[in-house]
Amino acid sequence: MTIMKNITDGNAVGSLLKSGLSLNDHRNLILQRTKETGFYDGRKNLELKESDPIAYERIFSKLRAGLVSSREVAKKIAASPIVEQEGELCFTLYNVAGDCIATSTGIIIHVGTMGAAIKYMIQNNWEANPGINPGDMFTNNDCQIGNVHPCDIATIVPIFHDDTLVGWVGGVTHVIDVGAVGPGSMSNGQIQRFGDGVQITCRKTGVNDTPLRDWLHESQRNVRTPKYWILDEKTRIAGCHMIRDLVEETIREEGVEAYEQFAMEVVEDGRRGLTSRIKSMTIPGTYKTVAFVDVPYSHEDVAVPSPFAKVDTIMHAPCEITVKPDATWRLDFEGCSRWGWHTYNANPVAFTSGIWVMMTQTLVPTERINDGARYATEFRLPKGTWTNPDDRRTAHADAWHFLVSSWSSLWRGISRSYFGRGYLEEVNAGNSNPCNWLQGGGINQEGEIHAVNSFETAACGTGACAVKDGLNHAAAIWNPEGDMGDIEIWELAEPLLYMGRTIKTNSGGYGKYRGGLGFETLRMVWGSADWTMFFMGNGYMNSDWGLMGGYPSATGYRFEAHETGLLDRIRDGMSLPQGKDLNPDMPEFEKHISPSAKVKRDKQCITTEAIFENGDLYLNYLRGGPGFGDPLDRDPKAVEEDLNQNFLLPSYAEKVYGVSAMRDEDGHWEVDLKETEIRRKVIRQARVAAGVPVRDWMEQERVKILDHDASVQVKQMFASSFALSPKFLAEFKSFWDLPDHWQLLEESLGIPMFGAKHHMDISELPDVHPVIMTEQ
């Protein structure tokens, strides 16, 4: 007989729903009705909401409050500071079709990613095999399905009422390590999926509310940090079960018909909510933005297993946002560069879901975030780009590196709307590039195999507003509850002592209102046996432009020191580096370590594992946000305050802000308003004298393009985008008035181009049906 006969847990087709439909048919009908009518599931009228608004609100409030409180309770189970301190977890409730109804606080990007996993199970007939039954648990972290990066582990639990499926709940935590080639949750070093750590594809990992023993044994030995892994899983399971209980209670109180009706109407309600906000806050029209990220892989400190990855490239993410007269919108990423041999590739679901995280902090700042917003939005992510790879080998461990950078540019686009309508309080020049990611591993101070990923990045500087400075060391765009975490907790979790933690001078972009400043922490390795660390951030480029005359925030740099002699200096009571690298061009740390120390102080902010001995130093510099408006418009008194707070180096007060200031005997800065006025006038005149008419400059730049005069990485970026987008190429040639015969081919650059011509998509695997939710 067939194997299927022996699968006792499989469901007969149609047995999970009262309608007798398979889950896939059920979902397809919803999509069809949505497409035909423009309303989610064809729900032109919100019958429950309109006939019994109190009941509707009661259900929503109960579910939302339960989701939030379940998260708060569950996170206390976790031992990982990433979850317990930084709040890197989230619980979300879905309807039968896998569309989100409501979510908790936290890393709400996973509204989309867990929904994609549910949809994948629906579309690939998990119903028949392995079956979906009460008490089941499924685990997913597969980036080819929609997960952001493998370290986000999701537990998904189906919810039943009288043997009928009524929904799903998902819980996700960001684990400390997934057993990738590089230690740490968002590591690099690996360049393919096969080195990206354990990958779990919607696997049934529990029955009867109990994790399966084979799963527990296998998963724990596949990661470096099983203690954290086990407690993270208990966190997810506890939260999911609390929320399942909540749904069962709600059904008992409100009736299953009301609950199921709510579970559909609330999505349509969410769709209408977004269009309403678009109409009340934005301006119809077309917005163009772009972002870049440096991928400096030719450097000697980037060790990767394959020679074809040893190239410098640039991520390119242009975006055209169209706000339509009907108050829907389209985000088109035509022209993006190709995916690459690194860990920064993204899946379309990760890309679009992350945008909602951002929007909850601006356009939809409401607890009613659900999948409705997605139905009011058209996304286009061209196949073959880094946003939508066409190869199943791609690595995704640090997809954030590209994602947050591309999202930052969207702030600028949408902020133009807010500024135009006078909603100045909503303007945000962008987010900081949340890095550096301090990662590494080895044997820690407890003598255990360990890995770390410092989440101090959850508190970078924010972008400037049109009425005030950005917040200093305050937030990260991907976690609305961001926090830098307590030093004492990090010292427990990592064999790294804090030599100091302080605001990073000059890190915020200058402007009428400056970007929020980042911060820096100097860590000394202590108590480890065998230990490695690496850097992960931007250095040669900056993705966070300023807005309307404001400057981008500062780029990153790295500082690491080996053979420092610090242990001897401590013993001898000598001076120590205290954590403030005031001006990296005038090094201070080096004065307090051995003259023979081996120091790396440069812009190579992506490295792979390097050996760190006890007493070695590592500077973790967390970036600032971009600025808003011409710096010459900044209130001189605000510059004075920046000087007195050590937020700004004096020479830039003069050069950039045109502020004349004197320091008194007590070290206090005071501005001279009259001199400042004169100085600013001089700077404006100097600008007019130094600037050239744009069209004249274009002629000079055009010559460079005709001569192919640019660095290899710049040419690789353009060639990669040209190859994927004839439209981008045509627009480029048109703008620069290039002759028809002009071309730039990657083949001409003399660098490896594996993956450019030959690739194999996940959809080419047998019996695999990817869920596609964006235009490509």
Added chain:
Amino acid sequence: MTTYTKKQVTDLVKGELDWDSLHQMLSMPKDKERYGQYMEVLQEQVSWDDRILLPLGPHLFIVETGDNTLVTKCGCGHNFGDYRQNWKLNALVYVRDNETKMSEVYPKLMAPHTDWQVYREYYCPTCGTMHDVEAPTPWYPVIHDFQPNLKAFFDWLDMPAPANA
């Protein structure tokens, strides 16, 4: 719906609004009247009479001139031309494309490497106001940041659209 006084909108534009009011603006549904109040405040800040339709920056506006043409104009009065064209093409530009020029604005290690990225500063040719800073790779086309659909916008505002929108 919460509404605000002209004084509050004036203070908002100046960056002097008290935090309680600012917080209210952030947390409450948006006031549709804001646009009208905002235009009044902006109009009072400029020395010329052309009607401001849409600000593109603190000192940059789409305006309707006396003969009903729509142009982009600097606060100083400099005319950047038809509002549908990219105003940057009629500006001055200063490109920070080497280490010396970058060092004027950031410490060397905190500025981009110009083999990868340059800063392009767009100035008003008349008054020297810096209206925008782009940070692209070399070769990158000048970006046309925003092309508003004014007709649809005024429809959303329930106001008559400018004749040549």
